[in-house]
Amino acid sequence: MAESIRETEVLVIGAGPGGYPAAIMAADHGKKVLLVDQDPKLGGVCLNRGCIPSKALLHVAKLIRETRESADHGLTFGEPQLDLDKLRGFVGNKVISKMNSGISSLVKGRQIDTIRAKAIFESPNTVRLEGETNGLIRFQYCVIATGSVPAMPKAFAIGDPRVMDSTGALLLPDVPKSLLVVGGGYIGLEIGSVYSALGTNVTVVEFADRLLPLADSDLVKPLHDRLAKHFEAIYLKTSVESIEAKPEGILAKLKGDGAPASVMFDRVLVSVGRRPNSVGIGLDKAGISVDERGFIVVDPQRRTTVPNIYAIGDVAGDPGLAHKATAEAKVAVESILGEKTEWAPRTIPAVIYTDPELAWCGSTERELKAANIPHEVRKFPWQASGRATSLARPEGLTKLIVDPESQRILGLGIVGVGAGDLISEGVLAIEMGAVARDLADSIHPHPTLSETIMEAADLALGATVHLPRMKKG
Structure with a gap:
């Protein structure tokens, strides 16, 4: 008996922040869409095991810190009491499940069929399903949005549950007395901040000479x-x-400046990056090329080397950010619809959701110096911000980078409370080709942290009223 083949116009593989928006956009334009994902719930890693649960836990960590620091303001609380089961329930039931339901409702409302299975290419127009549903799917177009997984170097894959990746750490198996974080990137610092606030003694080990090597020092x-x-x-x-692995913990041997030769930890978090989910899905059978790092090769329309197959999100290259995946979904679907479109953002913002937050967009000073590109840097310290002072968080800094001749904005960096919410003004400015005067002459409400962007733009024009006048020359 011949195997049945299901037909669809657009097949989307992966239901994360790239996949489910692609499916919805295609359906909104009248396409028949099938959405295939191995997870039992929609949303991908970002919603189920990454961005969203980590931000929920970081919010709780911030609350803990604020209650402890409020005594300096004349308000004293008792020491926070942790109910770990209730905290897990808050993250799982009130945050993740609520958003799962919302995405499911949006997908069902578009009559998009969803299938829980792994899709493996058999040709440029067919995939085989393995999972709760089996069989073949024949498609006209396909969007691959399979994302990425945490990298686990062989040296750390010792088969002990006390050695965790980010997925395991976000499950909050317990609150250990001590935690080693391997890697000083954003994932390690965010999760380390959560465990530290909950009462864990956190040690971070970073091979580079500073934390977050991609950001300006x-x-x-x-x-x-x-x-x-x-x-x-x-x-x-x-x-x-x-x-x-030892009965009493995980023994780590360290080598570096001022570090002890060996230290025992209750748990270890390995956060040294992520790798694309491009292995084991039959890309070779479809004729799809990958680069030396395993990323699927795509063109400005997000087409792979097979013209009817597209790839977006983490699997299609750095940066591995949810908002980049969603933006790529729009380009891929527009291309499928036959519209003139291309992936050409002037900037993709990056945000580290620690406390304080750190965010930047456009070019960094480090990048401009390395490329020998002329630029001017203007910094507005938050010690001069009324809003930051009223929040007792004056450690922040707003940094504007402009072209010396045209004053066109090349980059914006912010460290401080709410930096992630402030950075979008810089994104818009760069995308619109704005100059410093555009920001300086835009009236910002007082007292707000957003004023620091206006003040940095004033500095680019020569001076701002809230800092001593700069010396000429």
């Missing part, structure tokens, strides 16, 4: 200084040579 410094007060230790220019 002057923006990282206020964050580093605050984290150093809460973490047990931060070791830079240091490597974890090996880890070994």
Whole structure:
């Protein structure tokens, strides 16, 4: 008996922040869409095991910190009492499940069929399903949005549950007395901040000479200084040579500046990056090319080397950010619809949701110096911000980078409370080709943290009223 084949116009593989928007956009334009994902719930890693649960936990961590620091303001609370089961329930039931339901409702409302299975290519027009539903699907177009998974180097894959990746750490198996975070990138610092607030002694080991190596060092410094007060230790220019499971914990051997030779930890979080989910899905059978790192090769329309198959999100290259995946979904669907479109953003914002937050868009000072591109930097310290002072959080900094001749905005960096919500003004300015005067002459409400962007733009024009006048020359 011949195997049945299901037909669809658009097949979307993966239901994360790239996949489900692609499916919805295609359906909104009249396409018949099938959405295939291995997860039992829609939303992908971002919603179920990444962005959303980590931000919910970071919010709780911030509340804990604020209650402890409020005594300086004349308001004293008792020491926070942790109910770990209730906290897990808040994240799982009130945050993740609510958003799962919302996405499911949006998808069902468009009559998009969803299938829980793994899709494996058999040709440029067919995939085989393996999972709760089996069989073949023949498609006219396909959007691959399979995302990425945490990287786990072999040296750390010792088969002990006390050695966690970000997925395991966000499940909050317990609150250990001590935690080693391997990697000083955004994932390690965010999760480390959560465990630290809950009562864990957190040690961070980073091979580079500073935390968050991609960000400018002057923006990282206020964050580093605050984290150093809460973490047990931060070791830079240091490597974890090996880890070994012992009955009493995980023994880590360290090598680097000022680091002890060996330390015992209750748990270890390995946060050294992510790798694309491009293996084991039959890309070779479809004729789809990948690069040396396993990312699917795509063109400005997000087409792969097979013209009717597209790839978006983490699987299609850096940066591995949810908002980048969603924006790529729009381009891919527009291309499928035959519209003239291309992936050409002037900037993709990055946000680190620690406390303080750190965000930037456009070019960094480090990148411009490396490329020998002329630029001017203007910094407005939050010590001069009325709003930051009223919040007792004056450690922040707003940094504007402009072209010396045209004053066109090249980059914006912010470290401080709510930086992630402030950075979009910089994104819009860069996308619109704005100059410093556009920001300086836009009236910002007082007292707000957004004023610091206006003040930095004033500095680019020569002076601002809330800082001493700059010396000429």
